[in-house]
Amino acid sequence: QKCLSKIQGRFLHLCNLSFFFFFFFFFPQAGPLLCYSPKDEGLCSSSVPRYYYDTKTKSCKEFKYTGCGGNANNFVTEKDCYNVCRKGKRVENDN
Structure with a gap:
């Protein structure tokens, strides 16, 4: 249970970082x-x-x-x- 929640937490963090990277990479003037x-x-x-x-x-x-x-x-x-x-x-x- 604890291991799964750590994996899910890291996955969500990675998704958030990916979104911001995508946004600022493709819209650098923003x-x-x-x-x-x-x-x-x-x-x-x-x-x-x-x-x-x-x-x-x-x-x-x-x-x-x-x-x-x-x-x-x-x-x-x-x-x-x-x-x-x-x-x-x-x-x-x-x-």
Whole structure:
């Protein structure tokens, strides 16, 4: 029983590693997975300017963070957002 659970645990770990290797090998331009999370303002009532990575426009956009909750696609500065999600490459928007 213990031996089987160790084998299954190692197999699952190997599967997870294989998935991430596959993803980052075939999509090297993709930033960390946190950059693919949707904008989430949070659950409180503050209004703090933050930046999130927008996958549709491939750019960092400002939003108002409420101070609690939300997700990891939440950066203090626009520069931090680009450094994490685009490896420093800023895409100029025509808008």
